[in-house]
Amino acid sequence: SYVLTQPPSVSVAPGQTARITCGGNNIGSKSVHWYQQKPGQAPVLVVYDDSDRPSGIPERFSGSNSGNTATLTISRVEAGDEADYYCQVWDSSRVVFGGGTKLTVL
Amino acid sequence: QVQLQESGPGLVKPSQTLSLTCTVSGGSISSGGYYWSWIRQHPGKGLEWIGYIYYSGSTYYNPSLKSRVTISVDTSKNQFSLKLSSVTAADTAVYYCARAHIAVEIFDYWGQGTLVTVSS
Numbered sequence: 149s150y151v152l153t154q155p156p157s158v159s160v161a162p163g164q165t166a167r168i169t170c171g172g173n174n175i176g177s178k179s180v181h182w183y184q185q186k187p188g189q190a191p192v193l194v195v196y197d198d199s200d201r202p203s204g205i206p207e208r209f210s211g212s213n214s215g216n217t218a219t220l221t222i223s224r225v226e227a228g229d230e231a232d233y234y235c236q237v238w239d240s241s242r243v244v245f246g247g248g249t250k251l252t253v254l
Numbered sequence: 255q256v257q258l259q260e261s262g263p264g265l266v267k268p269s270q271t272l273s274l275t276c277t278v279s280g281g282s283i284s285s286g287g288y289y290w291s292w293i294r295q296h297p298g299k300g301l302e303w304i305g306y307i308y309y310s311g312s313t314y315y316n317p318s319l320k321s322r323v324t325i326s327v328d329t330s331k332n333q334f335s336l337k338l339s340s341v342t343a344a345d346t347a348v349y350y351c352a353r354a355h356i357a358v359e360i361f362d363y364w365g366q367g368t369l370v371t372v373s374s
Contacts, residue, residue, distance in 0.1 A: 149317070181360050183301075190350055190364035191301065197358065234301055238359045241314050243291070243303035 150239035152246035159252040166222040168249045170235030173216060178237045180218040182211060185232045185248075194233075195220060227253050256281040258351050258365035266345075266372050272338040276351030276365060283332050284309045289354040290334045291361065292325060294347040302347075306354060307334055341372045 153171040160166040170180060180198050183191035194205050198213040208223045222229055230253045235246040262274035276290070283290060289306035296302070305315035307325045315323045319338070327334040338345060349370055353363040 179359055183361070185301075190352075190367055191361070192364075193360055193362060196360045202362075232300075236301075236361070242316065243293075243306075243354070245301040245303060248300040 149242070150237070150244050152235055152237065152244055154233075154235060154246040154249045156247070157250045157252065159254055160222075160225050161254045162225055162227060164225055166225050166229070166251055168220045168222075168233050168235075168251065170218040170220070170246050171216055172218075172237065175216055175218050175237065176214045178213075178239070180211065180213050181236045182209075182220045183234045183236065184229075185234065186230075191234060222251070225251075225253055229253060256353060256363045258353065258363055260349060260351050260365045260368040262368065262370070264369060264371060266341055266370060267374050268342055268372055269340055272336070272341050272345060272349075272370055272372070274336045274349055274351075274368065274370070276334050276336075278332045278334075278353075282329075283327060283334065284329045287356055289314075289356060290325075290327065291352045291354050292336045293350045293352055293361075295350070295367070296344075296347045304336065304338075304349075343372050346370065346372045 182195040184194045185191040194209045195211040199211040210221045232248045234248045257279045259277045266272045291306035292304040307313045322339045324337040348367040350367045351365040352361040
């Protein structure tokens, strides 16, 4: 089965850039989606199709995908960005989530 | 605006069957173009996809849960349901229902989630 690997945690100071990776075999050939989840809340889509943003998501959120790694980039990080982030793909009609990355804003 | 709402018992005894229903408002399950899905999250852990159903009744389940899972749809009530049999403490989790947009392959609407605890 297809596996997505994320770092358990990423820390960044306010105003800096956070990069969260999602590794998978030839993930560059798939569409990767990213969700933000704050404590006690349902996940919210922040990036889809590798690099597109749903309406209402700040331009600070961007994504890229190539080779075996997809990356969610959050520019000018704010305290409100502190959350868990999950990557997600579809593989042979199955849904696969990464293990999640906790973003801590220092 | 589409809204999803989970409902069902918050406490289930070991070996019994967990049953949850998701009521959809603001849109019709029968409209097509979406997979109606169940996803769970163990306490302090990541997201685990359980399965999905199309309005026609076609289903697809996570192979790791397939032997215990049944997802059904009631288009007349605009609801879909989850049954998970032979539960153990390992099935204690927050259960989410969500809508998967087939064309874009994203989960665009989620319920708020409901905690189900398996305990005697």
